[in-house]
Amino acid sequence: MLSPHATPADAAPTDADAERARKRAAFEAHKLEKRLCREVGRAIVDYSMIGEGDRVMVCLSGGKDSYGLLDILLKLQARAPVRFELIAVNLDQKQPGFPAEVLPNYLRGLGIPFHIETQDTYSIVKEKVPEGKTLCSLCSRLRRGILYRVASELGATRIALGHHRDDILATLLLNMFFGGKLKAMPPKLVSDDGRHVVIRPLAYVAERDLIRWAEHRRFPIIPCTLCGSQENLQRAQAVALLREWERKHPGRLDNMLHALQHIVPSHLMDTRLHDFAHIEATGRPDPEGDRAFDADPWPEAAPAGEQVVHFR
Numbered sequence: 001m002l003s004p005h006a007t008p009a010d011a012a013p014t015d016a017d018a019e020r021a022r023k024r025a026a027f028e029a030h031k032l033e034k035r036l037c038r039e040v041g042r043a044i045v046d047y048s049m050i051g052e053g054d055r056v057m058v059c060l061s062g063g064k065d066s067y068g069l070l071d072i073l074l075k076l077q078a079r080a081p082v083r084f085e086l087i088a089v090n091l092d093q094k095q096p097g098f099p100a101e102v103l104p105n106y107l108r109g110l111g112i113p114f115h116i117e118t119q120d121t122y123s124i125v126k127e128k129v130p131e132g133k134t135l136c137s138l139c140s141r142l143r144r145g146i147l148y149r150v151a152s153e154l155g156a157t158r159i160a161l162g163h164h165r166d167d168i169l170a171t172l173l174l175n176m177f178f179g180g181k182l183k184a185m186p187p188k189l190v191s192d193d194g195r196h197v198v199i200r201p202l203a204y205v206a207e208r209d210l211i212r213w214a215e216h217r218r219f220p221i222i223p224c225t226l227c228g229s230q231e232n233l234q235r236a237q238a239v240a241l242l243r244e245w246e247r248k249h250p251g252r253l254d255n256m257l258h259a260l261q262h263i264v265p266s267h268l269m270d271t272r273l274h275d276f277a278h279i280e281a282t283g284r285p286d287p288e289g290d291r292a293f294d295a296d297p298w299p300e301a302a303p304a305g306e307q308v309v310h311f312r
């Protein structure tokens with residue numbers, strides 16, 4: 001029974017409230033689906049990722065990103081002006097506790113072509129890598145080789161991976177901080193064995209959208225901790241930094257991605273990309289020229305209450 005001081009907000013939700021919440025959730029899910037399709041479609045077009053007659057091998061790990069990738073590619077395939085095939089591939093690495101039936105059941109339910117490649121790389125990695133050392137480097141090398149072989153056997157013309165915008169930006173930071181290179185993760189590139197074209201159709205997609213999409217679609221997620229290996233600490237820190245930036249300055253990550261698409265070699269320092277040696281005054285005004293004494297066009301200090309992040 002409600003107290004005499006109860007407000008309408010204290011009342012138990014009615015059927016009408018539930019209906020309103022249901023409609024709101026459906027509306028939000030529809031908006032999210034449209035955004036995901038638009039961004040994946042845009043990346044595919046911008047980088048000519050998929051063309052007429054392509055056979056696209058979609059690498060499925062059981063994580064939210066690769067489920068999302070396959071899901072959105074299936075939607076785009078149904079309405080694309082070009083015809084292309086999709087084949088889902090999972091590598092069962094025989095990690096202890098890997099629920100081997102989850103992906104085949106899911107893919108059978110979708111009614112799409114798929115291939116499960118079973119290779120006990122887990123035992124190899126455990127045997128070769130000394131106790132306490134990280135397994136990931138050898139594990140991913142083995143996995144890459146196997147997936148390339150499978151792609152050849154399946155006649156795939158594209159290998160699609162589920163890396164998203166935030167993975168690309170984290171890689172950019174890691175390469176700057178530890179690799180001394182301005183280098184991220186390419187949306188499309190030939191594989192290191194020179195025999196395959198690797199594409200990343202989620203290049204424009206924010207990770208938070210993939211998290212929400214996975215919840216909405218209730219993908220049967222397989223935990224990624226089965227191998228017992230720790231997530232790379234430096235990558236985890238880069239991801240945390242990006243999340244913090246986005247929380248304090250919404251839009252910053254999109255700006256960073258935009259920057260990767262608008263590079264000005266004359267304002268960087270790579271002598272291989274810009275001919276610094278032969279620079280001479282032209283006498284013609286150039287809006288891209290040096291503005292030697294102008295103030296920076298961005299705010300001088302972080303707004304009150306914000307911390308400035310210092311890198312050591």
Ligand code: SF4
Pocket residue numbers: 135136137139140224227228229230
């Ligand atoms: S986290 Fe596990 S499965 Fe993933 S690369 Fe590292 S060792 Fe391999």
